[in-house]
Amino acid sequence: MNHPPVSSPVLHSTALYTAAAQALAAMLPTEAPVTATLCSGPRPVMSSAGHGAGASFVGELSADVLVQVNAGLLGGTPGDTSALVSGADVLRPALEASTGVLGTGVLSAGPAIQDDALLGDGETVCFDLASAGELIGFFALRIRENAAPEAARATSDAERADVGARLGRINSVEMALTVEIGRTRMSVRDVLNLETGAVVELDRSAGAPADVLLNGRLIAHGEVVVMDQDYGIRITKILDVAEGLG
Incomplete structure (x- = not known):
């Protein structure tokens, strides 16, 4: 119907x-x-x-x-x-x-x-x-419709304190932190033709910083390091909200 x-x-x-x-x-x-x-x-x-x-x-x-x-x-x-x-x-x-x-x-x-x-x-x-x-x-x-910038700036100190208190309640909640070294776009044909040993070129040069994403949102840049036998990420830059959305 x-x-x-x-x-x-x-x-x-x-x-x-x-x-x-x-x-x-x-x-x-x-x-x-x-x-x-x-x-x-x-x-x-x-x-x-x-x-x-x-x-x-x-x-x-x-x-x-x-x-x-x-x-x-x-x-x-x-x-x-x-x-x-x-x-x-x-x-x-x-x-x-x-x-x-x-x-x-x-x-x-x-x-x-x-x-x-x-x-x-x-x-x-x-x-x-x-x-x-x-x-x-x-x-x-x-x-x-998004909130007008003037309205967004009108948040009072009391409201900010309330937001901080509410955020404190979720301090123990775990979120997914992901490190991304690059991306590429491929046609469906090329994806289906992938075989073991194939090399996929990414959109980032060797030595460029990796992206750090929190629940899929970009929050920082860093460099990949090796800790004992595990990979790690050394944070080199924390992004503000505007940079993370860009």
């Missing part, structure tokens, strides 16, 4: 939503070009016959995004978890392209939204995705 049309006004100009939808459509790995058209009828729903991916974006503008494309166009079958590259992996670059038009920010590494809640929200804008004259899926985008 489709969601009923929602007539609530969107938060930004239609041009911004359209630009995001077009950027996503251009990155979808289909044989024929994909067009994105603003939905004029009932809202779409998730289908068992499609590959879907959703994520949240936090930055200058924050947003929730969701895309679904007929599984046959991306290879594989719906719900297949045995494949080396999942449907969500294939759709990830398209989501990154769509949120790239919103400015600087970070796209969540995994699903962070409720599909039904997003599609049923009056602030969500939906687009039909079509290729070779046939409807192949949809794209949904909900932009969230």
Whole structure:
């Protein structure tokens, strides 16, 4: 059953939503070009016959995004978890392209939204995705307003003390600290052709500092060291919030 049309006004100009939808459509790995058209009828729903991916974006503008494309166009079958590259992996670059038009920010590494809640929200804008004259899926985008800078600076000393007290309660909570020496982008074909002994070139030169990430967020740079027979990381620079988001 489709969601009923929602007539609530969107938060930004239609041009911004359209630009995001077009950027996503251009990155979808289909044989024929994909067009994105603003939905004029009932809202779409998730289908068992499609590959879907959703994520949240936090930055200058924050947003929730969701895309679904007929599984046959991306290879594989719906719900297949045995494949080396999942449907969500294939759709990830398209989501990154769509949120790239919103400015600087970070796209969540995994699903962070409720599909039904997003599609049923009056602030969500939906687009039909079509290729070779046939409807192949949809794209949904909900932009969230960030707090005004003036409001953010108005936090009182008492509120800051309260935040510190609340943070003190989670001092013993463990978080994942990850060291990343570099990244690269590869086509699905190249990934599937990897063999034992293959060398993958990263986007970082030898001797460059490694990134230190806390729960996936960049917090510092450092150099890799060897301690006894184990690897370690010597912190060379702690990043502030703005640098970590860049």
